[in-house]
Amino acid sequence: MAVSWSTHLDTVKPFLAMEVMERGMAMSRAGAEVVQLGVGEPGFPPPPEVVRAVTSALEQGHTHYTDSRGLYELREAISKDCLHRRGVHVSPDQIVVTNGSSPALFLAINLLVDPGDEIIILTPHYPCYPNLVAVCGGVPVFVPTSPGDGYLADVAGVKRAVTNRTKGILIASPANPTGAVQPPEVMEALVQLGVPVLADEVYDGLLYDQAVNTSPLAFSEECFVFDGFSKRYAMTGFRLGYVIAPSTAIRRLVSLQQNLFISAGHFVQTAALAALVHGRAHLEMMVGEYAQRRARLVAGVRNLGLSVPVKPLGAFYVLADARHLGQDSLALAFEILERAHVALGPGRDFGEIAEGFLRFSFAAPVDAIDRAMEQLHKAWPSISRMSK
Ligand SMILES: Cc1ncc(COP(=O)(O)O)c(C=O)c1O
Structure with missing residues (x-):
């Protein structure tokens, strides 16, 4: 055969x-x-409280499927953390907890892209981005950033790259591999282009020299934010992340999550809650x-x-x-x-x-x-x- x-x-x-x-x-x-x-x-x-929370969760039998969106207490804690770090209120109902930020990116890109649709990617970029777009049938369109500009997004270049097939602008801030942190005026200008910004904020909180990160959520609800516990809490092997999405996206997002992943791990979510409560x-x-x-x-x-x-x-x-x-x-x-x-x-x-x-x-x-x-x-x- x-x-x-x-x-x-x-x-x-x-x-x-x-x-x-x-x-x-x-x-x-x-x-x-x-x-x-x-x-x-x-x-x-990871923070010691996280390790204790996993042990105790296992002993207490927290080993089941959960709500496909994630435990409500965890989504509430993520919502509080969002207010604390980004100064923005998002409802726990706008959050879907996933097995790492990678599946969160996969879900959202799937939701937006029909075959041949384009996602603009600011480059240098995280290696998986174009591959995730391609797996979803989309076409990655690269807009370069340069060391001369501190790798800040070239908003005019992004604007020129937008076509009637553009479904999103994917950007990481702080960025992998450049460490660039986009200032508020750049993020606001990207949001104003009228295409959903897909912001990967998995490195938010890992900032130096008094740098302050800006989320597109500060300017619009119509964007997707990817985040997780891998980097900020040294929990790569736990595989836990989440997406914050516009309320209009949630029904479709949840049905994709139910079909593809069912839910993130129960005891791992308990550990993530401990990270948010005790990990600062x-x-x-x-x-x-x-x-x-x-x-x-x-x-x-x-x-x-x-x-x-x-x-x-x-x-x-x-x-x-x-x-x-x-x-x-x-x-x-x-x-x-x-x-x-x-x-x-x-x-x-x-x-x-x-x-x-x-x-x-x-x-x-x-x-x-x-x-x-x-x-x-x-x-x-x-x-x-x-x-x-
Ligand atoms: C920019 C960026 N996004 C996402 C990820 C994936 O993180 P996770 O472990 O949450 O899937 C990484 C991992 O290195 C990354 O650098």
């Missing part, structure tokens, strides 16, 4: 930072000391540590002769220009992995515009960052020679 694959997935590309990470894991299993700076994995445990001090501690790691990593990367055109104001990544070492960032990332035993994110993952760049994550613990820098420093002469 011949298996034939659906063609609409032909444009879906692998997540390259994950591929470098997985090769690095295989090298570690074979005995190499590989330092992982390629993926956004917080180098902290832990978050502040992590942000303080990340600020120090950022300084250490930026200095280390510059020491290697790579330029860091924009110091990140949020999230936990440094996008470094390595174009003098060649134009194939994936080959370079694998070369660095082989020679220095350090896993990095190849720029190509984040769009054509970031080809030749490398993404370093400062989410990793300080000793891992120091070890990585030492290993890179030692191997750098041979890496630079190789790439000539």
Whole structure:
């Protein structure tokens, strides 16, 4: 029997930072000391109250399906958190809790896109965005941002890219991989273009140098906000996120959630509630540590002769220009992995515009960052020679 694959997935590309990470894991299993700076994995445990909440939830038998929108108490707590962080009131009924912010993005894009419809993506971008759009049958349309403008959204460029097929403008703030944080006037101008803004705020709260993030919710209810517990509370493995959606979208969103995922995990939702109620001090501690790691990593990367055109104001990544070492960032990332035993994110993952760049994550613990820098420093002469 011949298996034939659906063609609409032909444009879906692998997540390259994950591929470098997985090769690095295989090298570690074979005995190499590989330092992982390629993926956004917080180098902290979750808040202790979260861990206690999971144990106690399991003991109390919170192991069932929940309301497909998520536990009401959790949605109430998310609504309070939204008021606290964004100064905006959203009803618990506008929130759908999902297994991470990734399924939240998938649900919302599915809701908006018919085959051939377009989603504008500000680039450099999170690698999964164009793939999520393509899986839903849509067409990603890229609008570049540039280091000269601090990677802020080019509103005029977005306006020029809008067509009668445009269904949304997808932007992350704070952004992966640039760390850019969009100011209020930019976000307001995007909202005023009259196309739903799809704002990925999974790094909100991880901010440095007094940066303040702005949500499109401050200007309109007709937008989608994706958020979660992975980054802010170091809960990547819990797989919990949510989408805040316009009330007109909820009926369709919920029926998609019911059919595709049923509900997020019961005890995991209990843990997320504990993060919102008790996690603030832990978050502040992590942000303080990340600020120090950022300084250490930026200095280390510059020491290697790579330029860091924009110091990140949020999230936990440094996008470094390595174009003098060649134009194939994936080959370079694998070369660095082989020679220095350090896993990095190849720029190509984040769009054509970031080809030749490398993404370093400062989410990793300080000793891992120091070890990585030492290993890179030692191997750098041979890496630079190789790439000539
Ligand atoms: C910008 C961005 N959005 C979404 C995600 C996915 O997060 P989650 O773990 O909530 O699915 C990531 C993960 O790295 C990310 O960088």
